[in-house]
């Protein structure tokens with residue numbers, strides 16, 4: 001299958017391009033601002049395009065390639081999404097519209113849009129969050145993703161392209177490229193802090209909740225959604241999540257335990273108030289939401305990267321790269 005991946009040099013895109021190329025798909029990687037300067041990465045790709053998605057000529061170049069599927073991964077992160085509204089909508093919203101407007105005319109079968117669970121806003125109660133949960137955006141990142149979701153819904157109903165939105169929880173794992181924008185993600189940040197500083201410093205009191213899913217499981221989910229290019233998938237929105245919610249403190253304890261097993265040293269964990277955590281026994285609490293992934297599981301999704309395996313992969317990466 002001919003698949004175009006935008007945001008291909010990004011954190012998720014770089015892994016996804018490799019993953020799908022190995023499965024014998026013809027990958028067209030759309031990179032910006034430059035093509036990564038490593039020969040192994042693009043070796044098995046059909047084509048690499050270097051271009052700014054704000055330019056109409058890049059949209060046209062993508063449409064003219066008449067791909068079977070497009071996976072659209074371009075967005076500013078939640079810090080940069082707070083910048084000037086014109087700039088932010090040019091990156092987070094308009095390209096979704098321009099791509100769908102042009103590519104639905106050229107026989108595109110599937111379009112997969114990467115959105116986020118930030119569209120739900122703050123989730124704190126003991127609830128099961130499925131894809132019908134009320135949307136209550138609480139930041140511009142969530143708002144712009146929701147605007148793009150609506151554009152996707154419009155084209156899903158009014159064109160022959162099967163347009164699917166995925167709402168991703170929190171991806172983690174070793175980056176493909178050192179320059180990938182990923183070390184601020186909670187799991188990656190805590191592992192880096194453990195490896196580099198031999199301590200785990202939290203940015204909170206440890207109670208915030210997260211659903212972490214390894215990058216390879218994200219790739220598995222996308223593969224499932226595009227595999228049936230000729231057959232529209234019934235639902236148009238899917239969660240990509242592990243279905244397990246952890247407190248940041250639980251995560252810190254797990255990382256500390258794995259660190260001890262690997263390096264035979266117990267490292268301290270401290271909260272944002274610089275209080276060293278002495279007691280980890282109260283890390284579990286019942287008031288946690290679940291990002292339900294049963295809709296995706298019903299079409300065969302089976303995440304297989306445990307937190308232990310993913311944390312060890314991050315430590316392996318840092319050993320190989322002498323830190324980050």
Ligand SMILES: NC(=O)c1ccc[n+]([C@@H]2O[C@H](COP(=O)([O-])OP(=O)(O)OC[C@H]3O[C@@H](n4cnc5c(N)ncnc54)[C@H](O)[C@@H]3O)[C@@H](O)[C@H]2O)c1
Nearest residue numbers: 007009010011012032052053073074075114116168170171
């Ligand atoms: N990483 C996560 O845990 C996570 C969680 C939920 C949702 N998402 C969403 O998944 C998608 C991919 O996330 P990521 O972590 O790989 O982010 P990333 O920041 O690593 O990738 C974004 C990509 O967009 C590209 N880009 C930015 N401006 C561009 C422009 N003008 N023209 C062309 N390309 C441009 C960047 O070069 C980069 O390749 C995003 O939409 C993100 O919001 C990610």
